[in-house]
Amino acid sequence: xxxxxxxxxxxxxxxxxxxxxxxxxxxxxxxxxxxxxxxxxxxxxxxxxxxxxxxxxxxxxxxxxxxxxxxxxxxxxxxxxxxxxxxxxxxxxxxxxxxxxxxxxxxxxxxxxxxxxxxxxxxxxxxxxxxxxxxxxxxxxxxxxxxxxxxxxxxxxxxxxxxxxxxxxxxxxxxxxxxxxxxxxxxxxxxxxxxxxxxxxxxxxxxxxxxxxxxxxxxxxxxxxxxxxxxxxxxxxxxxxxxxxxxxxxxxxxxxxxxxxxxxxxxxxxxxxxxxxxxxxxxxxxxxxxxxxxxxxxxxxxxxxxxxxxxxxxxxxxxxxxxxxxxxxxxxxxxxxxxxxxxxxxxxxxxxxxxxxxxxxxxxxxxxxxxxxxxxxxxxxxxxxxxxxxxxxxxxxxxxxxxxxxxxxxxxxxxxxxxxxxxxxxxxx
Numbered sequence: 001x002x003x004x005x006x007x008x009x010x011x012x013x014x015x016x017x018x019x020x021x022x023x024x025x026x027x028x029x030x031x032x033x034x035x036x037x038x039x040x041x042x043x044x045x046x047x048x049x050x051x052x053x054x055x056x057x058x059x060x061x062x063x064x065x066x067x068x069x070x071x072x073x074x075x076x077x078x079x080x081x082x083x084x085x086x087x088x089x090x091x092x093x094x095x096x097x098x099x100x101x102x103x104x105x106x107x108x109x110x111x112x113x114x115x116x117x118x119x120x121x122x123x124x125x126x127x128x129x130x131x132x133x134x135x136x137x138x139x140x141x142x143x144x145x146x147x148x149x150x151x152x153x154x155x156x157x158x159x160x161x162x163x164x165x166x167x168x169x170x171x172x173x174x175x176x177x178x179x180x181x182x183x184x185x186x187x188x189x190x191x192x193x194x195x196x197x198x199x200x201x202x203x204x205x206x207x208x209x210x211x212x213x214x215x216x217x218x219x220x221x222x223x224x225x226x227x228x229x230x231x232x233x234x235x236x237x238x239x240x241x242x243x244x245x246x247x248x249x250x251x252x253x254x255x256x257x258x259x260x261x262x263x264x265x266x267x268x269x270x271x272x273x274x275x276x277x278x279x280x281x282x283x284x285x286x287x288x289x290x291x292x293x294x295x296x297x298x299x300x301x302x303x304x305x306x307x308x309x310x311x312x313x314x315x316x317x318x319x320x321x322x323x324x325x326x327x328x329x330x331x332x333x334x335x336x337x338x339x340x341x342x343x344x345x346x347x348x349x350x351x352x353x354x355x356x357x358x359x360x361x362x363x364x365x366x367x368x369x370x371x372x373x374x375x376x377x378x379x380x381x382x383x384x385x386x387x388x389x390x391x392x393x394x395x396x397x398x399x400x401x402x403x404x405x406x407x408x409x410x411x412x413x414x415x416x417x418x419x420x421x422x423x424x425x426x427x428x429x
Contacts, residue, residue: 056137
């Protein structure tokens with residue numbers, strides 16, 4: 001009797017699969033008119049769809065004219081709203097057109113799931129009225145987001161410290177940079193908070209507290225060589241950024257020479273974000289294959305998810321001299337059976353001048369044998385050519401970079417790995 005069990009389960013699976021297909025077909029047939037309407041209508045001109053009606057409890061309005069003029073439209077499948085159940089992160093691909101420049105692909109983000117956005121509304125209402133539902137626009141003026149309205153001169157660390165990763169340990173220099181480069185105002189360029197309108201201040205603060213990714217992209221722009229996607233603008237709760245290219249995971253099985261080049265770029269990003277002329281250390285807390293993308297033309301690797309970035313001001317650390325500030329900090333390796341695992345202390349990242357976190361994150365989660373993603377293990381540099389595998393040099397450097405056995409071993413291994421990958425890239429050309 002037991003020998004027939006797998007057969008019965010197989011038939012049951014096929015029946016369920018057939019029923020699912022038939023069910024979807026029925027839904028499509030019943031909603032044919034709605035589907036045609038979806039393809040004809042541009043929802044990105046709808047104020048309520050953009051949540052523009054909730055401003056200033058939103059991310060900005062700098063791109064509203066472009067949305068309302070129909071210059072931004074979803075790509076084909078993005079117009080079908082019933083597919084949103086699979087789009088938990090609320091990230092959409094769209095086309096943006098300029099009369100003289102033609103159209104180009106961009107990415108639209110709501111910066112959170114529908115539930116997370118609903119939770120924000122509820123929190124605002126509870127803080128303002130004590131009730132879960134309210135007039136959101138009126139409620140905003142009774143929250144901490146409106147505290148700085150009026151003639152307040154500066155955005156200071158004591159007001160926003162700990163609101164999000166970006167300002168886990170803010171310096172006045174960082175906050176001045178955020179305000180000065182705030183793109184959702186016509187009067188950008190001044191670090192004086194009082195030069196912003198009341199609504200603009202509240203939008204800036206809400207973005208800082210809810211998801212600071214737009215402020216990271218504005219404060220450390222791609223135009224100046226930072227490895228982030230370019231920020232374009234916002235309308236309501238829809239933010240537009242430049243489309244970079246396919247996610248890094250698409251290159252997992254690319255030719256060895258291509259993967260070596262990508263690995264070198266990743267280590268270069270780790271170095272740039274850790275040590276730069278601005279003395280800001282940007283530590284990536286969420287490092288996975290889908291948080292990086294590769295340009296189709298130049299092959300450049302770019303960070304496409306900058307929500308979880310801690311920014312430490314090295315000048316402030318040197319000035320305040322907290323305990324052991326000048327002792328090199330080594331991130332502790334912890335192997336786990338989940339994807340994209342990282343072990344870190346935000347407070348340590350904020351109190352040491354020399355930190356190996358970015359090298360650790362890239363090596364462990366993207367390059368080494370410990371990297372696990374979508375059921376695959378082995379990292380971007382898996383299955384090297386026979387002569388490289390036989391040499392053992394690469395494997396040793398990756399192991400020491402991810403899981404160092406010597407004191408300060410990761411620092412040395414990261415430097416050696418960058419140089420080694422540079423040599424391999426040069427030899428492949």
